[in-house]
Amino acid sequence: MTAPTKRRGFLSAPPPKPRLDDAEVKRLYPRRRVNVFLGIFLGYAGFYLIRNNVSLVAPLLMEDKGLSTLGIGLIANAVLFAYGLSKFFMATVSDRSNARYFLPIGLALSALTNLFVAFVPWVSGTIAVFATVMFINGWFQGMGWPASGRVLVHWFSTNERGWKTSIWNTAHNVGAAGLGVAAAAALAWTADDWRAAFWFPAVIALAVAVVAFFLIRDTPESEGLPPIEEHRDDPAKVEIDEDSDEQPSMWQFILKHVLTSRVIVLLAVANVFVYALRYGVLNWITVYLADTRGAEVSDGITGFVVFELAGIVGTLLCGWVSDTLFRGYRAGTGMLFMALTAVALVAYWQVPVSAPLWISIALVAVIGGLIYGPVMLIGLQAIDLSPRQVAGTAAGFTGLFGYLLGATLASSGVGLMVQEFGWDVSFAVLTACALLVVGIMWLIGKDEKVLMRAREEKRLAAEAAAADGTASES
Known part of the structure; x- marks a missing residue:
């Protein structure tokens, strides 16, 4: 007797179609x-x-x-x-x-x-x-x-x-x-x-x-196409056997590969500090420049705009660097960008009052260009370093920490620090946030390198098997 076909909701992921020629x-x-x-x-x-x-x-x-x-x-x-x-x-x-x-x-x-x-x-x-x-x-x-x-x-x-x-x-x-x-x-x-x-x-x-x-x-499979890893001969960093007889439930998957995953939890913690730094600078540009440089509100708005526009350039540069120069080693790219962010942040903080205002605004642009790279990168690492069955959940988990904790620290936290201790203490804390992310990325990088070595070994083994098959046919 044939088992009844399980009904699928209209939102359910579509099943694979027969492979096209x-x-x-x-x-x-x-x-x-x-x-x-x-x-x-x-x-x-x-x-x-x-x-x-x-x-x-x-x-x-x-x-x-x-x-x-x-x-x-x-x-x-x-x-x-x-x-x-x-x-x-x-x-x-x-x-x-x-x-x-x-x-x-x-x-x-x-x-x-x-x-x-x-x-x-x-x-x-x-x-x-x-x-x-x-x-x-x-x-x-x-x-x-x-x-x-x-x-x-x-x-x-x-x-x-x-x-x-x-x-x-x-x-x-x-x-x-x-x-x-x-x-x-x-x-x-x-x-x-x-x-x-x-x-x-x-x-x-x-x-x-x-x-x-x-x-x-x-x-791709739902369109009758091969998986992207097969099509481009580029194995994923993390793969799970979907054909195994014992398939865990979705929540077991999430528990194992997201909630208790060392890498994903570290990424979520890093995202708290990245968002605190992003909004800790962005939300206070107008107030900081007015308090310390006597700038007009229009000057602060200019800083706000250049921060966002520079973020486009920085995001694209970060993606290119992580693929081309670091060859997929995202943690290394994150360490580089966050270390440079710390340097730019200190420079912005220490600009002499007598210096032209455009220098401060230019440094705002540099910070925006650098910080938006890691903002993008953490979401990318989450989907890179988790099985694709829970990639969206992993990225959402890091975002949960960034928005609920990081954004709060950037708004209420920075406001309270400025009120009670002044701008110097606030910038010291923000700089510490940048350096903490560098340290967390170093820890993540150790696990990422292990996964990358395993991925390369798998790719070489597949190439060797394909070469042996070709030799046998000839």
């Missing part, structure tokens, strides 16, 4: 790789159109709704707090789901939440309701990274993933810039009605979700 694989694989990359790039950029809208129109909200700065902070923080939680918990769902559906659905739900804010008056009537709705928005936002990570780990192999991930990671800069342009245009059309900064970017995000759906595919 070699000619069709050669024709189809490059096209699919371009399409899925464009899909996750545009899709992830779309999430940033509808994530930080509250902060963007805070002065208008304060005037129209009578909100205080504390109220604005609570509403804005609700998004980030939910995002940090969702990035982990939704990743556990994403790793078993079809990325083609998962990312567009998350983007569409987030867009609908923003439309709800714009067109339902009672949503913005109280801080509690507004913050609750934005918490829901943040939860849907957490469906973007895990699905993108799933696509990256299935469609791009280890020795190219650093460069590809760094390019993809600039999507958040593109999306954030797009939000500024879209919101400015909408506010101009509506005579500064703050609601327009929610509904207009949301409409664009809905269109992006449709485009992403048509471009993304879940895995």
